[in-house]
Amino acid sequence: MSVTAARGFRAAGIAAGIKSxxxxxxxxxxxxxxxxxxxxVFTANRVKAAPVLWSQQVLRAGKVSAVVLNSGGANACTGSPGFLDTHTTAERVADALGHNAAEVAVASTGLIGVRLPMDRLLPGVGRAVAELSPHAGERAAIAIKTTDTVHKTxxxxxxxxxxxxxxxGAGMLAPALATMLCVITTDAEVAPEVLDRALRAATRVTLERIDSDGCLSTNDTVLLLASGASGVAPEEKELTAAVTEVCADLARQLIADAEGASKDIRIEIRNAADEDDAVEVGRAIARSNLLKCAVHGEDPNWGRVLSAxxxxxxxFEPDRVDVAINGVWVCRGGAAGEDREGVDMRFREVxxxxxxxxGGAGATVWTNDLTADYVHENSAYSS
Amino acid sequence: MSVTAARGFRAAGIAAGIKSxxxxxxxxxxxxxxxxxxxxVFTANRVKAAPVLWSQQVLRAGKVSAVVLNSGGANACTGSPGFLDTHTTAERVADALGHNAAEVAVASTGLIGVRLPMDRLLPGVGRAVAELSPHAGERAAIAIKTTDTVHKTxxxxxxxxxxxxxxxGAGMLAPALATMLCVITTDAEVAPEVLDRALRAATRVTLERIDSDGCLSTNDTVLLLASGASGVAPEEKELTAAVTEVCADLARQLIADAEGASKDIRIEIRNAADEDDAVEVGRAIARSNLLKCAVHGEDPNWGRVLSAxxxxxxxFEPDRVDVAINGVWVCRGGAAGEDREGVDMRFREVxxxxxxxxGGAGATVWTNDLTADYVHENSAYSS
Structure with a gap:
């Protein structure tokens, strides 16, 4: 049901002709x-796309009346003309809706370094407004796909x-954040500062803990909008839990659809000195190309885990680390443990x-395997 | 001519039966x-193989009379039994040569987590000693190959x-150091502390500036041995220049033979605030899987350079960065520059x-492209 599951929201998804x-x-x-x-929350990349710079300004006031998103072009590395394109898009949306452009967020995804075809995008805004519906959440989710094979809600x-x-999001997924556009809505009554805390708490343990290929995008944007249409004001804890549930669900779907992936890898770190250590270790493992290749080959190569x-x-002490792969403790005390022949890696989740x-802290980081299909998909992306 | 080019050195390379x-x-x-x-100089990985731990101790005294190296097994993550294997190997070499084991360095390369077949390795030491020759430098270089397609001298x-x-070294190449075993010899007369400075100065700008796949090995070892047999005591500057020349040559050969690579990528950073910045930027670009895929596809995707x-x-300021690919300034001031159609990427070097x-500082980092062949080679390594 996507962004229109909560009351008070309408959506649209159309073909404006941005994609050839x-x-x-x-x-x-x-x-x-x-x-x-x-x-x-936005990408940590210091090279930020025009829509990210724009939306960061919009969010400073804690109010968003509409979000316009496009696939088919990232509008990143496009200089001041690119920023003007974003501004013009927000103005067009505001005009059509009778809103204030300063409350219209913009998000874009696609190839970096290319201007958007404004002659097609702007008329598209008019058509999208005409098609707004409280039942079009799926259509909006479909319209933001790039190399995604399925839409995610x-x-x-x-x-x-x-x-x-x-x-x-399907490639260029890395904390923080995974390369993605994400819009979350709720009909709960919540003040902006509570929304902000809930969103940061949720993304910190979900969308920021997936790492498809170690590459941090210029365009990552996650927005949380509250309409208050339900008239219910949940406690912050309840709200955070619900937002976390949605973010975790979407994060899993992003990993499952990562470019070329044949395996989803759940890296669980236990007994770390603190959570930061656990996350650092999880990410280092998630970024080892060698380990990701080994998992692709269904090879329980724990040596590559240790070296990461x-x-x-x-x-940590190297001679005290244990590693289990699919339940088999193949490494005990930093050396060979149980027989690796016992590890069954035929299934998608590893x-x-x-x-x-x-210590007593832990964290879980998700990644996927590295495959020839990833290479093929990313060798041909812009051509 | 390898390690026996300098006077005062003998070498051997044999098949001991460690490799099946x-x-x-x-x-x-x-x-x-x-x-x-x-x-x-040794790997910065905190999980160090037994031979690294051993050789670090040996080098503390600044004297090495012999180095024994094996491929077919890394002797990493093998616990105290693995360390004892290294110690026993050094003892056997020392006994056969009438040397002191405390002056015998050991280096190993191959699969992590597996004990070496000492019943074959130790008799092999005897045969290697019997075959020592001042003309066997090439044979030694051949005997340390793993997935290398050619030996490097x-x-x-x-x-x-x-x-x-x-x-x-062919995979698991990352600073500092690239995954490799490397032995350098000279017949110059040099004190250990001068050798140490020369070696660190040389590796810092050569072997530590290549990055094949971002994966740091447990076994990296670079040794520099001086026999003094020439009777010549060069100035430190001259020595450093010659050692740097040899390291740079070997580093280029390692990148050229990186697993599955079809392109060698020279990443040159200019006008950085300082050298550390230049190296950090160079390495970030070298580790972008997306960029490496793009180069494989001969796609001058400068957006992936900016996002790295x-x-x-x-x-740096995003809107002041320029990027040239094969001589064409495809990015000017953080946005599209000259026509990317003008970039010719047909040749191996990019x-x-x-x-x-x-600022005014710079650095050059080498990497290679990411290919389906890399995935294939590393999916099947231990099987």
Whole structure:
């Protein structure tokens, strides 16, 4: 049900002609209120796309009345003309809706370094506004796809209120954040500062803990919009839990659809000195091309796990680390443990469990395998 | 000419039966003096193989009379039994040569987590000693190959003295150091502390600036041995230049033979605020899987260069960065520059030039493209 699962929201997804394929490429999400409270988190990349720079400004006031998203072009590395394109897009949306452009967020995804075809995008905005519907959440989710093979939506239903969302992202996924556009909506009554805390708490343990290929995008945008249409004001804890549920669901879908992937790898770190150590170790393992190739070959190569751990600054003693792959403790005390022949890696999900024996903290990071299909898909992307 | 180009050295390379293929797998380099001065640099990985731990101890005294190297097994993550295997190997070499085991360095390469077949390795030491020759440098270089398709040697000749070396390494190449074993010899008369400075100065700008796949090995070892047999005592500057020449030559050969690579990528950073910034930016670009795929597809995707730069903490302004690919300034001021259609990427060497416009420092980092062959080779390594 996507971004229209919660009351007070309408959406649209259309083909504006930005993509040469003619596939849907323009999405609109409108918050009909009564509240327009909003929060956002954005890419940590210092090279930020024009729509990221724009939306960061919009979010500073904690209010968003509409989000316009396009696939088919990232509008990154396009200089001031690119920023003007984003501004013009927001103005066009605001004009058509009778809103204020300063409350219209913009998100873009696609190839870096190319200007958007504004002559097609702007007329598309008019058509998207005309097609706005409280039942078009799926269509909006479809319109933000790039190399995604499926569209991604999620919903968490609570008594009297709902959180729903959509996301896109299939490559260039890395914390923080995974390369993605993500819009989450709720009909709960929530103040902007509570939304902000809930969104940061949720993304920190979900969307920021997936790493497809170690490459951090220029365009990552995650927005959380609250309409207040349910009239219910949940406690912050409840809200955070529901937003986390939706983010976790979307994060899993992003990993499952990662470019060329044949395996989803769940890297669970236990008994770290603290959570930062656990995340650092999990990410180092998630970024080892050698390990990702081994998993692709269904090879329980725990040596590549150890050598990745060794590149971190986390607290651990090499001769106290245990590693289990799919339940078999193939490494005990930093050396060979149980027989690796016992590891069954035929299924899509692979579980790597690392016991650092250095404390009581833990974290889980998701990645996927590295495949020839990833190489093929990314060798031909812009051609 | 390898490690026997300099006077005072003998070498051997034999098939001891460590590799099931029957290929050469045991190398020995002996320094017949009169000097036994030596220096070494080792992997920065905190999970260090037994031979690294052993050789680090040996090098502390600045004297090495012999180096025994094996392929077919890394002897990493093998616990105290693995360390005892290394110790026993050094003892056997020392006994056969009438040397002191405390002056025998050991280096190993191959699969992590598996014990070495000592019943074949130890008899092999005896045979290697019997075959020692001042003309067997090539044979030693061949015996340390793993997935290398060619053996690597280099020589720098000076008036009256020589520096020569051998190296292996084809994957798991990352600073510092690239995954490799490397032995360099000279017949110059040099004190251990001068050797140490020369070796560190040389590797810092050569072997530590290649990055094949971002994966740091547990076994990297670079040794520099001086026999003094020439009777010539060059100035430190001259020595450093010659050692740097040999290291640079070997580093280029390692990148050229990287697993599955079809392109060698020279990433040159100019006008950085300082050298550390230049190296950080160079490495970030070298580790972008997306960029490496693009280069494989002969796609001058400068947007992926910008997005990699954006992940660093280096001083730069996104709208002042210029990028040239093979001489064409495809990115000017952080946006599209000259026509990317003009970039010719048909040849093996690809030159990415980044102008950070932030100062006067620079650095060059080498990497290679990411290919389906890399995935295939590393999916099947241990099977």
């Amino acid at each position: 394929s003619g596939d849907p490429d323009l999405a609109l999400v409108v918050n009909d209120g009564p509240s327009r409270a909003a929060a956002g 999620a919903v968490a239903s609570r008594e009297g209120w709902t959180v729903g969302g959509m996301a896109k 751990i060794g590149t971190t600054s986390a607290a 579980h790597i469990l690392v016991d650092l024996a250095a | 293929s029957g290929d050469p797998d045991l190398a020995l380099v002996v320094n017949d003096g009169p000097s036994r001065a030596a220096a070494g 280099a020589v720098a000749s000076r008036e009256g003295w020589t520096v020569g070396g051998m190296a292996k 730069i954006g992940t660093t903490s280096a001083a 030159h990415i030039l980044v102008d950070l416009a932030a």
